[in-house]
Amino acid sequence: MKRLKEFGYFMGFISMSLAGVLIFVLIPFADVVRRSFMTVMSGEFAGLNNYKTVISNQAFRLAVKNTLHFVGVAIPLLVVIGLAAALVLSKIHDISVIKSLYLFPMAMPIATVVIVWRMFFYKQDFNSLVISYLWKNTGYTIVLWLAGIAAIPNELIEAARVDGANRFQCLIFVKLPCLKGSVYTIVILSFLNSMKIYREAYLVGGSYPGKDIYLLQHIFNNWYVNLEFDKMAAASVLVAGVLFVFILLFQYYSQNI
Amino acid sequence: MASETVTKFIFIAAGIVICAPVFLVVTGSVMGQGDLYECLEPVFMHGTGFVSWKLIPQYPTVENYFHLLFYSPEFFVLFWNSVKLVSLILLGQMVVGVPAAWAFATYQVRGKNVIFTVYVVLMLLPFQVTMLSSYLTLDRLSLLNTHWAVILPAVFSTFPIFVIYGGFRSIPKALIEAARIDGAGELYIFFMLGIGIGKGGILSALVLGFLEYWNMIEQPFAFLEDKTLWPLSLYLPEISWMQAGFAFAASVVMLIPAVFVFIMGQDYLEQGIVYSGLKG
Numbered sequence: 134m135k136r137l138k139e140f141g142y143f144m145g146f147i148s149m150s151l152a153g154v155l156i157f158v159l160i161p162f163a164d165v166v167r168r169s170f171m172t173v174m175s176g177e178f179a180g181l182n183n184y185k186t187v188i189s190n191q192a193f194r195l196a197v198k199n200t201l202h203f204v205g206v207a208i209p210l211l212v213v214i215g216l217a218a219a220l221v222l223s224k225i226h227d228i229s230v231i232k233s234l235y236l237f238p239m240a241m242p243i244a245t246v247v248i249v250w251r252m253f254f255y256k257q258d259f260n261s262l263v264i265s266y267l268w269k270n271t272g273y274t275i276v277l278w279l280a281g282i283a284a285i286p287n288e289l290i291e292a293a294r295v296d297g298a299n300r301f302q303c304l305i306f307v308k309l310p311c312l313k314g315s316v317y318t319i320v321i322l323s324f325l326n327s328m329k330i331y332r333e334a335y336l337v338g339g340s341y342p343g344k345d346i347y348l349l350q351h352i353f354n355n356w357y358v359n360l361e362f363d364k365m366a367a368a369s370v371l372v373a374g375v376l377f378v379f380i381l382l383f384q385y386y387s388q389n390i
Numbered sequence: 391m392a393s394e395t396v397t398k399f400i401f402i403a404a405g406i407v408i409c410a411p412v413f414l415v416v417t418g419s420v421m422g423q424g425d426l427y428e429c430l431e432p433v434f435m436h437g438t439g440f441v442s443w444k445l446i447p448q449y450p451t452v453e454n455y456f457h458l459l460f461y462s463p464e465f466f467v468l469f470w471n472s473v474k475l476v477s478l479i480l481l482g483q484m485v486v487g488v489p490a491a492w493a494f495a496t497y498q499v500r501g502k503n504v505i506f507t508v509y510v511v512l513m514l515l516p517f518q519v520t521m522l523s524s525y526l527t528l529d530r531l532s533l534l535n536t537h538w539a540v541i542l543p544a545v546f547s548t549f550p551i552f553v554i555y556g557g558f559r560s561i562p563k564a565l566i567e568a569a570r571i572d573g574a575g576e577l578y579i580f581f582m583l584g585i586g587i588g589k590g591g592i593l594s595a596l597v598l599g600f601l602e603y604w605n606m607i608e609q610p611f612a613f614l615e616d617k618t619l620w621p622l623s624l625y626l627p628e629i630s631w632m633q634a635g636f637a638f639a640a641s642v643v644m645l646i647p648a649v650f651v652f653i654m655g656q657d658y659l660e661q662g663i664v665y666s667g668l669k670g
Contacts, residue, residue, distance in 0.1 A: 136499075139497050139498065139499055140497075140499045140500075142493075142496075142497055142576050143493045143497035143499045143502070144493075145493075146489040146490065146492050146493035146496075146497075146580070147489065147490045147493035147494070147505070149485070149486045149489065149490070150486045150487065150489070150490035150546065150548075150551065151490075151505070153486060153542075153545065153546030154509075154512065154546050154548070156527065157523075157524060157527055157542065157543050157546050158512060158520055158523060158524075158543075158546070159508075160527075161523035161524065161526050161527045162520065162523045164523065164526055165522050165523045165526070218401075221397060221401075222401065224394075225394055225397060225398055225401075226394075228398075228401075230402065230405075231398070231401045231402060231405055232660065233656060234402065234405025234406065234408060234409055235405055235408060236652075236656075236659060236660070237408070237409050237412075237652065238408060238409075239601055239652075239659070240601055240645075240648040240649055240651070240652035241411060241412065241645070241648070242604065242605055242623065242626070242641060242644040242645055242648055243605040243607060243623055243627070244622075244623060244626030244627050244637075244640070244641050244644060245411060245412070245415050245641045245644070245645060246411065247626075247627050248411075248414075248415065248418075248637060248638070248641060249411040249414055249415070252414070252430070268408060271408075273663055276660050276663045276664065277663060277664065280664040318666075321510075321514065322666060324514065325513065325514055325549075328516040328517075331516075331518075331608070332605070332607045332608070335607070336607065336627045349516070349518065350516060350517075350518045350608075353518035353519070353521060354518060354521075354612075357518075357521055357522070357525070357612065362522060365521075365522045366522060369519045369520070369521075369522055369523070372515075372516075372519050373511075373515060373519050376511065376514060376515065376519075377511050380507075380510065380511055380514065381507070384507070
């Protein structure tokens with residue numbers, strides 16, 4: 134009885150959100166899955182044809198390659214730079230000014246960023262994209278790491294010191310293992326923010342930017358503009374599926390380390 | 391400690407470099423045509439070389455702002471579009487998201503973890519992946535090319551739920567139990583205890599949300615054809631280089647509310663970042 138009641142309350146509070154998510158995302162996404170197996174014009178069953186078209190599409194392959202390249206370079210860089218800065222900052226008192234300075238790019242309107250970008254990175258290449266990402270997100274990452282470092286029990290570090298561990302040993306054997314829990318969060322949020330780099334890439338480079346920075350988002354946008362919904366549907370299902378599996382695996386591993 | 395001062399100095403110096411774009415935009419906004427042309431010419435005319443920049447303009451002028459305020463009625467329309475979109479999105483997110491976060495934080499029910507994981511995945515899906523499904527729904531509801539096409543999907547974003555949830559998690563379970571024993575109803579507990587103690591998370595979600603939607607690009611681009619419906623964030627990058635001064639002044643106007651929210655909400659911004667750490 135109590136369980137049923139609790140379930141009722143839970144559903145009551147979450148109902149609006151759940152209804153919205155179902156109406157605006159989940160049900161239409163099911164429709165997208167259905168469309169991914171059909172031709173766009175006549176609506177006939179097309180089997181895996183759309184998927185085959187998408188996977189063999191040169192532009193799609195380029196976009197996947199570039200996106201993976203970006204994610205693979207930018208996220209580790211951001212995570213490591215953020216950690217290094219946070220480790221130093223965690224020993225300094227009164228760092229609120231520093232944190233403000235590093236967080237400020239989050240408040241900077243994208244148009245401002247783009248103006249400055251055009252002034253200095255007229256090349257619009259891969260590196261400028263990475264720099265722009267680091268510039269915007271380092272503060273965010275530092276704050277997350279600092280929260281993780283603050284949660285390490287002081288006694289643990291003191292005990293290690295008493296046992297004769299030097300600073301470096303303390304870092305490797307005590308602090309870093311304690312921070313493993315933060316990695317999941319930080320990587321997930323860095324990924325979330327890495328997808329937003331498309332704004333800069335698009336605003337500076339347009340729909341067809343340099344070959345190095347043609348991202349997945351570009352190709353989706355171009356298909357959308359050209360009404361190539363069959364390809365878009367198949368690619369949406371592919372990307373969502375890969376992300377879903379990746380997140381589950383990542384969640385599983387980070388819980389079982 | 392001397393070494394601490396040195397480290398601090400290095401970090402602050404780097405931080406000032408990080409914030410430099412603001413100075414560039416502000417000084418650019420008070421430069422006249424001639425000054426700007428001289429500074430920007432190497433890049434925009436020849437595509438090579440570097441811009442030269444004067445920290446203090448030789449002949450400061452307010453002509454750009456004058457032009458913006460008195461000769462650009464469309465600017466105000468777009469500015470108010472931005473204000474309207476952002477306020478309605480944030481309002482909607484709170485109405486929908488605060489109770490949802492409360493549900494996650496307070497009740498232990500079967501299947502909660504499944505919904506939670508689905509929400510995490512939805513949060514991480516890039517806009518473009520769900521663009522087609524949003525388009526199909528908005529088309530069916532005949533909302534395309536109206537402000538609702540941008541507002542409604544954003545209202546049901548799952549990101550703010552995790553931030554608000556972070557605030558609710560800090561409320562001790564024992565406190566809620568005690569209120570129940572005293573005979574308080576669930577709604578009463580939610581409004582008095584939940585929102586009272588968990589308002590940090592709510593404010594954090596508002597600050598993060600403001601900074602996000604004030605800079606919206608993809609959603610209005612995909613769902614708003616009529617340029618008079620556009621928010622400022624989408625319009626500004628379209629200003630051509632012949633009007634650089636105007637673009638700078640417009641950027642400054644766009645920057646002011648963001649800076650205001652940033653300064654007022656700085657603590658909540660930090661807290662929000664930590665809260666978004668989605669611990670299940």
